[in-house]
Amino acid sequence: MKTSSPRTILVVGGGIAGLVAARRLAQAGHSVRVLEAGPVPGGRVGQRELRGMRFNTGARLLYPFSKPFNALLDELGLRRNMMAIKGMAARCYGPDDDWLVELMPGLKTLLAPNLGLGDKLGFIAYGAKLLAQRVRTDPDDATTAMAADAVTLADYVRRNLGQRALDQMVKPVFRSTRSWDAKDISAAFFASTMPHMLGLDTVYVPKNGMGQLPAALAAALDVTCEARVLDIALPPSGPATVTAEIAGAQTTLSADLVVCAVEGSLVSDLVPGLPAEDAAFFAGVRYNSLGVVHYKMKRQVTPSMRFFTAEKSRVLSTYQQVKGDLEKGIAPQLYAQMTPEATLHARDNGLTERLDELLRPDVTALYPDLDRDCEDLHNQWIARKLPVFYPGYGASVRTFRDRQEATARRLYFCGDYLAQSLVTGAAASGERAARTIARHWG
Secondary structure, eight states, rough: OOOOOEEEEEEOBBBBHHOOOOOHHHTTTTTEEESSSSSSBTTSSSSEEEEEEEESSSSOOBBBHHHHHHHHHHHHTGGEEEEEEEEEEEEOSSSSOEEEEEEEOOOGGGTTTTTTTHHHHHHHHHHHHHHHHTTTOOOTTTGGGGGGGTSSSHHHHHHHHHOOOOOOOIHHHHHHHHHTTTTTSSSHHHHHOOOOTTTEEEEEETTTOOHHHHHHHHHSSSOOOOOEEEEEEOSSSSOOEEEEETTTTTEEEEEEEEOOOOOGGGGGHSSSOOOOHHHHHTOOOOOOEEEEEEEEESOOOOOOEEEOOOOOOOOOEEEEOOOOOOGTTBEEEEEEEEOOHHHHHHHHHTTOHHHHHHHHHHHHSTTTTTHHHHEEEEEEEEEEEEEEOTTTTTHHHHHHHHHHHSSSEEEEEGGGGOSSSSHHHHHHHHHHHHHHHOOOOO
């Protein structure tokens, strides 16, 4: 079913996965159009400015361990526009004490005073094991660590590093950076990324904000924003059709192929009549939510970041003071992120627009002059923050991908939920979808 003739292709979803797939397909000579529901491309990778407050739409950092992603940055001319952040760490607070947590664990971790000799020896032994796994795992693909797919992160860390490492390092970091509870997710993310983090102490952000990445990807593409797709149909014969609301009018577009690059939990509503196996897979795709309050401050603040264990706070997991850039009109801000438990409470009780009411007592305890110094705030609710690779999900992803790649079809899927819960995973999934289409259609 291969052909070398160019195809018309509609990409539904202008996040990183969709934009990367569209770029590769356009480079191959196909006629590609991207439909994005938001006002600008990027989805959960972007930046917004609101009344002098600047915040990300989702992703906050880029990790350096993905060679294909770094090659993409070079191709886009973005590597020279990256700002390096070295030695990221946060002060973590438990009910009785506090300690420093390194976000990129390395030799400094062995100097942590809260670890005993046995813990440190365990770290060294596990580090050697990780080095051996580096050649067998891909940090952009959680399914390359299938041995860890069926076990929870909590059990995996407890077995390999001990209870103290779980309680004082892994659990606070995952709760505060990813809003994940270690007992609810599989160890596949940890086991596929950690071998490639060893020896690294630097993460990156684009100098002009996370929105620079999707903007660079979209620059050479035909992207229609504020295009809300209502339906993707695959008639028995003829082209595929996509019904969308564009500029207030409902429009039906046709194409030889469609790439669906929306969040996996939205697919079933967009594509009625999925084959039973595919429908079962998409019914199992899960995302966590995230609630954040951004406080705009009248006076400059001292930069700092704090994490809190579940025992210390059931509402606040991350508190950050962000220095303002007055020359650019960006005010000093406080960043307050909810715990996974508080996020579920807000979602289930209709409080997603009232997050400040839940967080303010804890934030005020950390910044007593909040009522005096805060001149504005924004409640940010991200309904689908990250795909959740729960125990066994990686096996489902691998089976679905094998099925998608086995035979030519008119509808393909890509997204971080099919690779890894990272920006690099989304990009890798877009690359993979484009390669699959090239094999099937030329």
